[in-house]
Amino acid sequence: MSLDNSHVSQQELEQYLWGAATLLRGGVDPGEYKNIIFPLMFFKRISDVYDEEFEEALRESDGDLEYAQFAENHRFIVPDGSHWKDVREIPPMLEKQSRMLCERSKKPTQISLRASSETETGPIKTA
Incomplete structure (x- = not known):
């Protein structure tokens, strides 16, 4: 699949998406992957629906935040x-807390909560 602005066929798109899913899945058995991905997709959709309904309630109420939060406005x-978006903030928060713990530690330690041992500023180390 080319990365320019040319037309992408349905088959090319499917192959590209399947390859991306395989890369993300890693060592998880494809049959078990659905037990991970479907709940995440459902959770994401619930959040999206809540946001859509919140925005609609804001429009209806001329920007009344309290009204937009009423349970009656949401499924x-x-x-x-x-x-x-709260759950998406957890890994950076955990990494920040890990850095703080390492800085306070007496022993040399190297911690990373990412897939690699490198961050934007290099490996996490303490002295």
Whole structure:
């Protein structure tokens, strides 16, 4: 599949997406992958629906945030701290906390919560 702005066939798109899914899946058995990905997709969709309904309620109420949060305006209730974007913030937060712990540690330690041992600024180390 070319990366220019030319037309991409349905088959090329399917092959590209399947390759990306295989890369993301890693060592997880394809049969078990659905047990991971479907709940995540459902969770993401609930958050998206909540956001859509929130925006609609804001328009209806001329920007009244309290009104937009009323349960009556939503098919799903998303508790504070449980939205998709809240969960997406957890890995950077954990990495930051790990860095702080390493800095306070007396022993040399190297920690990374990412797939590789490198971050934007290099490996996480303590002295």
